[in-house]
Amino acid sequence: xxxxxxxxxxxxxxxxxxxxxxxxxxxxxxxxxxxxxxxxxxxxxxxxxxxxxxxxxxxxxxxxxxxxxxxxxxxxxxxxxxxxxxxxxxxxxxxxxxxxxxxxxxxxxxxxxxxxxxxxxxxxxxxxxxxxxxxxxxxxxxxxxxxxxxxxxxxxxxxxxxxxxxxxxxxxxxxxxxxxxxxxxxxxxxxxxxxxxxxxxxxxxxxxxxxxxxxxxxxxxxxxxxxxxxxxxxxxxxxxxxxxxxxxxxxxxxxxxxxxxxxxxxxxxxxxxxxxxxxxxxxxxxxxxxxxxxxxxxxxxxxxxxxxxxxxxxxxxxxxxxxxxxxxxx
Amino acid sequence: xxxxxxxxxxxxxxxxxxxxxxxxxxxxxxxxxxxxxxxxxxxxxxxxxxxxxxxxxxxxxxxxxxxxxxxxxxxxxxxxxxxxxxxxxxxxxxxxxxxxxxxxxxxxxxxxxxxxxxxxxxxxxxxxxxxxxxxxxxxxxxxxxxxxxxxxxxxxxxxxxxxxxxxxxxxxxxxxxxxxxxxxx
Numbered sequence: 260x261x262x263x264x265x266x267x268x269x270x271x272x273x274x275x276x277x278x279x280x281x282x283x284x285x286x287x288x289x290x291x292x293x294x295x296x297x298x299x300x301x302x303x304x305x306x307x308x309x310x311x312x313x314x315x316x317x318x319x320x321x322x323x324x325x326x327x328x329x330x331x332x333x334x335x336x337x338x339x340x341x342x343x344x345x346x347x348x349x350x351x352x353x354x355x356x357x358x359x360x361x362x363x364x365x366x367x368x369x370x371x372x373x374x375x376x377x378x379x380x381x382x383x384x385x386x387x388x389x390x391x392x393x394x395x396x397x398x399x400x401x402x403x404x405x406x407x408x409x410x411x412x413x414x415x416x417x418x419x420x421x422x423x424x425x426x427x428x429x430x431x432x433x434x435x436x437x438x439x440x441x442x443x444x445x446x447x448x449x450x451x452x453x454x455x456x457x458x459x460x461x462x463x464x465x466x467x468x469x470x471x472x473x474x475x476x477x478x479x480x481x482x483x484x485x486x487x488x489x490x491x492x493x494x495x496x497x498x499x500x501x502x503x504x505x506x507x508x509x510x511x512x513x514x515x516x517x518x519x520x521x522x523x524x525x526x527x528x529x530x531x532x533x534x535x536x537x538x539x540x541x542x543x544x545x546x547x548x549x550x551x552x553x554x555x556x557x558x559x560x561x562x563x564x565x566x567x568x569x570x571x572x573x574x575x576x577x578x579x580x581x582x583x584x585x586x587x588x589x
Numbered sequence: 590x591x592x593x594x595x596x597x598x599x600x601x602x603x604x605x606x607x608x609x610x611x612x613x614x615x616x617x618x619x620x621x622x623x624x625x626x627x628x629x630x631x632x633x634x635x636x637x638x639x640x641x642x643x644x645x646x647x648x649x650x651x652x653x654x655x656x657x658x659x660x661x662x663x664x665x666x667x668x669x670x671x672x673x674x675x676x677x678x679x680x681x682x683x684x685x686x687x688x689x690x691x692x693x694x695x696x697x698x699x700x701x702x703x704x705x706x707x708x709x710x711x712x713x714x715x716x717x718x719x720x721x722x723x724x725x726x727x728x729x730x731x732x733x734x735x736x737x738x739x740x741x742x743x744x745x746x747x748x749x750x751x752x753x754x755x756x757x758x759x760x761x762x763x764x765x766x767x768x769x770x771x772x773x774x
Contacts, residue, residue, distance in 0.1 A: 260631060260634055261634045261635065262613075262618070263613035263614075263615065264613065265592025265593070265611065265612075265613060266592070266612065266613050267592075267593055267612065268612045268613070268656065268658065290656075293654050293655060293656065293659070294636055294651075294654055297615075297635075297636070297654040297655075297656075298635035298636055298654060301634065301635060302635075312656070312658075312659065314659050361724070362639065362723050362724025362725075363649065363702070363720065363721060363723060363724045364636075364639060364642060364649050364650055364651045364702070364724040365636060365651065365724065367648055367649070367650060368650055368651065368654070368655070489723070490720075490723035490724060491637060491723070491724060491726070
């Protein structure tokens with residue numbers, strides 16, 4: 260039995276009240292679906308005194324709106340996105356990724372904002388206090404050493420959110436609100452390569468929604484996830500591709516891979532592939548480049564050598580699948 | 590540090606309860622330790638196993654990672670509330686008829702996930718059944734009979750006839766269900 264530590268729960272009824280509460284109580288944390296933060300609190304991973312519960316904001320932040328671009332509220336549940344007709348039409352890879360998050364109960368509880376802000380995961384941190392204490396703790400909490408990278412000074416706990424690679428590949432933008440106002444940020448600038456706190460979100464900021472630009476709807480999209488069981492498990496690898504194809508030729512391509520280290524990786528240097536034919540050789544080339552740039556670590560309890568070997572296979576299959584689909588309707 | 594407490598109102602199995610609990614009390618703890626409803630099981634206690642599944646407004650959720658205070662505006666159904674005065678829920682009857690259990694620990698969660706599925710989809714395919722129950726772990730790995738039970742509960746088939754071994758006199762499946770019905774208040 261694991262009990263939650265004593266905390267105070269604040270229940271704002273608007274975004275403005277929520278960010279005010281975050282500002283007023285330094286060190287407070289946001290509670291939305293609770294599927295990530297509650298187990299982590301039970302593990303003693305945070306010294307939080309205050310939780311800002313967003314249940315009162317669900318009417319305000321649970322929208323799926325198609326106005327030129329696609330606008331999604333941060334409190335849309337993962338299950339809602341997996342089944343939403345507009346998303347299946349405009350961003351089928353997002354619907355696909357959502358349908359593969361965890362299990363059905365967790366998808367009903369977990370939210371899009373929560374998934375994007377999911378804390379990084381590692382076999383050495385997602386353990387009970389007793390377990391971590393016995394090992395002498397680690398960089399991410401209470402300790403000074405990394406058990407994954409010998410001598411490592413930066414936490415490499417893995418970004419394990421399935422929506423992040425898709426939204427990265429599709430060029431999504433996020434909306435952030437703080438007491439100072441609102442700002443928009445490309446999702447590619449949101450994540451940091453530091454597993455202790457892997458986003459640029461400041462303590463008094465709240466991610467309130469995402470915007471998917473309309474040019475993404477016409478792209479061929481794909482998502483793939485590797486996990487031990489077909490349900491419940493966090494990814495051992497996940498990836499997404501967005502291909503812009505005109506008359507059988509690539510106009511642009513972006514490929515993102517997650518569950519490696521703290522930041523979901525956008526594969527670099529793909530511009531020279533523009534103009535190539537969208538065929539099996541393109542899939543092979545993308546697989547080769549992803550294999551070169553992605554180095555799975557022992558932060559996930561699944562053999563990193565095997566994950567590295569299987570990564571190009573999954574990329575190749577995903578790209579071929581995506582290239583074969585019809586472009587999503589706008 | 591004892592922490593703060595709060596007064597919450599829970600609507601469980603058709604009854605209103607007013608409780609004074611620590612604000613960090615989970616719904617599962619409130620059900621089991623404040624209301625004595627121990628049918629919802631405390632398995633992993635971190636949202637992995639599904640043993641704590643309850644229905645909130647007919648939707649299967651995990652009570653071990655839900656704050657009790659966050660369940661106040663929802664109608665909660667636990668395994669204790671699944672049977673009605675008229676008898677067992679068809680899901681319970683089918684699980685008994687099919688012998689869809691080994692140790693039984695995962696059953697309350699399994700049956701509630703099955704009920705949530707049948708509420709929204711009266712005649713699910715096997716794939717839909719597997720998907721709906723994919724958040725509930727059975728460590729005895731007896732899934733075949735569990736899937737069969739959901740089909741039986743949906744009226745899509747009868748319990749598979751199993752030939753009893755000559756030496757054992759197994760009671761007919763009807764009388765098993767009958768006996769179960771009798772012990773339900």
